[in-house]
Amino acid sequence: xxxxxxxxxxxxxxxxxxxxxxxxxxxxxxxxxxxxxxxxxxxxxxxxxxxxxxxxxxxxxxxxxxxxxxxxxxxxxxxxxxxxxxxxxxxxxxxxxxxxxxxxxxxxxxxxxxxxxxxxxxxxxxxxxxxxxxxxxxxxxxxxxxxxxxxxxxxxxxxxxxxxxxxxxxxxxxx
Ligand code: AR6
Numbered sequence: 001x002x003x004x005x006x007x008x009x010x011x012x013x014x015x016x017x018x019x020x021x022x023x024x025x026x027x028x029x030x031x032x033x034x035x036x037x038x039x040x041x042x043x044x045x046x047x048x049x050x051x052x053x054x055x056x057x058x059x060x061x062x063x064x065x066x067x068x069x070x071x072x073x074x075x076x077x078x079x080x081x082x083x084x085x086x087x088x089x090x091x092x093x094x095x096x097x098x099x100x101x102x103x104x105x106x107x108x109x110x111x112x113x114x115x116x117x118x119x120x121x122x123x124x125x126x127x128x129x130x131x132x133x134x135x136x137x138x139x140x141x142x143x144x145x146x147x148x149x150x151x152x153x154x155x156x157x158x159x160x161x162x163x164x165x166x167x168x169x170x171x172x173x174x175x
Pocket of ligand 1: 009010011012022023024029030031032033034035036080115116117118119120121122123124150151152
């Protein structure tokens, strides 16, 4: 079963096998987490995106590239639904977590750090973005052993921690 923990900090500094990027369909970089990952990972990440995703990536799907100069060996890119632009299908958001963990299994990553996909520029309501992350990760059938949800600010970190504790009480993973 996955051990799920909340972390307060910057995803680009996480010492894990793979970090997850909240990307967009074009897969050529952007703002938020995507901008930070490309800045720290360096040009190798973008070069790999161009080679491996010549036509970009569908919403709800995931795929991997090198981690470049990041501490993590892989970046798993996923594209969340853009709530602010009217994409409200929650199954697309849960698919991001499920597909990312499938990709982690493909490459053999055993520790993975996720940001809160769609919860920033894409405007998914924070409470539900956290609920979707926690319930999907906790319920996933995966060989990944350690998953961190990395929250950028203190208030969000506390919310994530609470929801993980609730899921653990309900018997669906977490610590
Ligand atoms: N570490 C951890 N969390 C972060 C970091 C960081 N370095 N930076 C931001 N967050 P976002 P989205 C939090 O906007 O909503 C890009 O332009 C942030 O506070 O990165 O899926 C892409 O190219 C929020 O809670 O992703 C797409 O066009 C969460 O990470 C679009 O933004 C996600 O915020 C994707 O938007």
